[in-house]
Amino acid sequence: MAEKKPKSRLTAISExxxxxxxxxxxxxxxxxQRMMGILNNVFLHLHPVxxxxxxxxxxxxxxMGGLSFFLFLVLTISGILLxxxxxxxxxxxxxxxxxxxxxxxxxxxxxxxRWGAHAMxxxxxxxMFRVFMTGSYKPPREFNWVVGVLLMFLxxxxxxxxxxxxxxxLAIWAITVGSNMARATPFLGHExxxxxxxxxxxxxxxxxxxxxxxxxxxxxFVGEGALLRFYVLHCIGLPFIIxxxxxxxxxxxxxxxxxxxxx
Amino acid sequence: MLDWLxxxxxxxxTPSISLTLILLMFPFVFPPTAWFExxxxxxxxxxxxxxxxxxxMFSVITLIFVWGFxxxxxxxxxxxxxxxxxxxxxxxxxxxxxxxxxxAYENDAHIAAGEPVQEYxxxxxKVLVWPxxxxxxxxxxxxxxxxxxxxxxxxxxxLEEPANxxxxxxxxxxxxxxxxxxxxxxxxxxWLAGVVFPSLxxxxxxxxxxxDSDRKGSGYYSFAGRRTAVFVFLFGWLVLWVFLIVVGTxxxxxxxxxxxxxxxxxxxxxVPLININLSEYVWVKLLRVGxxxxxxVRESVGIIMLVLYFGLTPVMLARGKLRPLLxxxxxxxxxxxxxxxxAMVLLPIKMYLRWTLNxxxxxxxxxxxxxx
Ligand code: HEM
Numbered sequence: 001m002a003e004k005k006p007k008s009r010l011t012a013i014s015e016x017x018x019x020x021x022x023x024x025x026x027x028x029x030x031x032x033q034r035m036m037g038i039l040n041n042v043f044l045h046l047h048p049v050x051x052x053x054x055x056x057x058x059x060x061x062x063x064m065g066g067l068s069f070f071l072f073l074v075l076t077i078s079g080i081l082l083x084x085x086x087x088x089x090x091x092x093x094x095x096x097x098x099x100x101x102x103x104x105x106x107x108x109x110x111x112x113x114r115w116g117a118h119a120m121x122x123x124x125x126x127x128m129f130r131v132f133m134t135g136s137y138k139p140p141r142e143f144n145w146v147v148g149v150l151l152m153f154l155x156x157x158x159x160x161x162x163x164x165x166x167x168x169x170l171a172i173w174a175i176t177v178g179s180n181m182a183r184a185t186p187f188l189g190h191e192x193x194x195x196x197x198x199x200x201x202x203x204x205x206x207x208x209x210x211x212x213x214x215x216x217x218x219x220x221f222v223g224e225g226a227l228l229r230f231y232v233l234h235c236i237g238l239p240f241i242i243x244x245x246x247x248x249x250x251x252x253x254x255x256x257x258x259x260x261x262x263x
Numbered sequence: 264m265l266d267w268l269x270x271x272x273x274x275x276x277t278p279s280i281s282l283t284l285i286l287l288m289f290p291f292v293f294p295p296t297a298w299f300e301x302x303x304x305x306x307x308x309x310x311x312x313x314x315x316x317x318x319x320m321f322s323v324i325t326l327i328f329v330w331g332f333x334x335x336x337x338x339x340x341x342x343x344x345x346x347x348x349x350x351x352x353x354x355x356x357x358x359x360x361x362x363x364x365x366x367a368y369e370n371d372a373h374i375a376a377g378e379p380v381q382e383y384x385x386x387x388x389k390v391l392v393w394p395x396x397x398x399x400x401x402x403x404x405x406x407x408x409x410x411x412x413x414x415x416x417x418x419x420x421x422l423e424e425p426a427n428x429x430x431x432x433x434x435x436x437x438x439x440x441x442x443x444x445x446x447x448x449x450x451x452x453x454w455l456a457g458v459v460f461p462s463l464x465x466x467x468x469x470x471x472x473x474x475d476s477d478r479k480g481s482g483y484y485s486f487a488g489r490r491t492a493v494f495v496f497l498f499g500w501l502v503l504w505v506f507l508i509v510v511g512t513x514x515x516x517x518x519x520x521x522x523x524x525x526x527x528x529x530x531x532x533x534v535p536l537i538n539i540n541l542s543e544y545v546w547v548k549l550l551r552v553g554x555x556x557x558x559x560v561r562e563s564v565g566i567i568m569l570v571l572y573f574g575l576t577p578v579m580l581a582r583g584k585l586r587p588l589l590x591x592x593x594x595x596x597x598x599x600x601x602x603x604x605x606a607m608v609l610l611p612i613k614m615y616l617r618w619t620l621n622x623x624x625x626x627x628x629x630x631x632x633x634x635x
Pocket of ligand 1: 127152
């Protein structure tokens with residue numbers, strides 16, 4: 001009788017009923033296992049099972065889209081942790097941020113969140129640049145480029161709404177500068193061209209208390225209302241929308257024939 | 264030490280000088296036509312996209328930063344925690360520009376020699392996502408996380424004084440990624456700089472795939488076959504966006520005045536504001552009759568000029584050099600492209616009108632908040 005080679009601990013674990021119930025496939029060694037490993041996993045299933053060689057080359061995609069998404073995940077997680085400590089009111093916002101750095105041991109969540117946000121803006125721009133330089137916006141991927149432009153806009157708007165939340169001088173004045181522009185929106189801002197045309201008789205419809213800037217700030221200046229609105233947009237509204245568009249974006253990368261390549 | 268060199272750099276950084284230099288260089292670095300291509304080669308600029316060229320660009324940027332950190336004034340700006348992203352932006356833009364152009368030139372050479380591009384593999388030559396892709400992703404993700412952790416541990420997030428609505432800082436700057444728009448505010452009113460142009464940027468970006476009808480050059484880096492398209496995109500992104508961000512971050516101090524990188528940000532720097540509207544130039548200085556009361560008559564010259572700019576230029580171009588483009592794209596796509604391009608070029612045009620003639624507004628109807 002031939003002696004059977006003892007199984008390694010790892011193999012034993014990967015053949016245990018518990019492991020199998022979670023991952024179905026064992027350690028991906030054989031070709032079949034590797035393919036099933038991708039197919040059976042909801043996250044990895046974002047990917048196809050096989051790809052043309054150039055598509056996995058770092059030199060081609062720079063992994064920039066993937067890194068944009070990864071940064072979004074880092075921001076989501078660090079953001080959720082920040083929400084435990086932060087109250088979006090004029091009374092508490094600033095002191096909560098102060099406490100965060102003074103009271104929370106080993107706290108770098110604020111740093112991770114702030115620097116991660118800057119990094120995401122840069123990563124998204126570079127991803128767009130890569131897509132342009134490889135001509136990947138051309139048919140059949142036109143629409144996914146459009147979705148991408150929306151994602152970039154949403155990324156910037158997410159960053160912008162987050163800028164206000166520390167409620168320090170930098171925050172309110174940067175948002176004041178930014179939102180002052182909304183006041184000049186044609187027709188919809190009270191200092192915009194054409195706004196005076198929207199009137200019933202002598203009564204102007206577009207005033208300081210009814211224009212787009214007012215809608216954005218929830219008030220005539222950057223105050224309590226703006227803080228709450230920006231908080232809700234930043235933590236719920238915009239992430240919700242950007243996630244929908246990301247889902248469409250990833251789906252379309254697959255449906256448009258996978259990563260672009262020479263024919 | 265090196266004081267004269269510092270004042271040279273300060274001088275070159277002035278937007279009117281630096282933008283002029285960039286505009287002059289740009290078509291030679293990214294040649295949009297065959298004529299520029301010839302000069303691009305003759306001047307040896309194609310060497311930028313080689314290892315040696317990359318090293319030179321990297322060294323120059325690093326040298327400027329290192330030098331900057333030894334200077335009292337420049338180091339104050341460079342050392343601001345919130346300006347670190349701009350340095351990362353500068354490095355990464357140059358690096359990826361270099362990488363993309365290098366790949367593009369390699370492919371152009373392959374195509375010229377009738378060989379397949381470097382991205383080409385025979386269709387049956389495929390790899391499994393596990394392990395070939397998931398491992399790359401894992402490593403990229405870990406490296407990015409390490410980078411973020413180091414950055415976060417090394418540099419605490421700044422927190423300024425508590426918000427005070429009655430005390431406005433000078434200068435009050437928008438977040439860095441919007442500084443291009445804030446820079447536009449110097450030359451255009453908020454309804455244009457803050458609303459119309461950003462909308463046009465978004466619409467224009469979205470329209471790219473529908474305007475560029477050229478099906479070639481998809482799925483691999485290339486330049487020679489799509490030089491004009493790449494030129495326009497890079498002009499918008501590098502000059503009108505990234506460059507303006509750098510100006511806004513490093514060179515704009517109190518009262519949004521220009522300061523060279525080695526100059527001290529002094530609140531008392533006085534820059535005379537002597538801007539004059541086009542209508543005044545025409546009615547008061549040229550015709551010496553005084554401003555007409557009717558705003559439409561008063562601004563008629565500006566209105567006519569803008570109508571001609573947007574209406575006549577496309578027609579003239581279609582009669583001349585751009586005839587083939589019109590034939591290829593049809594009139595709707597052609598008009599859209601030219602309109603977007605003209606809107607884009609309006610910014611540098613207005614800048615130069617301001618710098619040379621102190622022109623304030625081309626059309627100025629403050630009664631209706633309509634100033635251009
Ligand atoms: C939050 C922002 C974004 C995320 C998370 C994201 C994510 C991704 C990912 C993971 C891919 C797969 C290939 C790759 O990594 O390069 C991809 C491809 C693509 N993205 Fe994005 N993207 C974003 C923004 C954009 C923007 C701003 C654009 C363009 C304006 C864009 C246009 C495209 C196109 C056209 C493709 C297909 C490329 C090809 O097939 O080669 N995306 N995106």
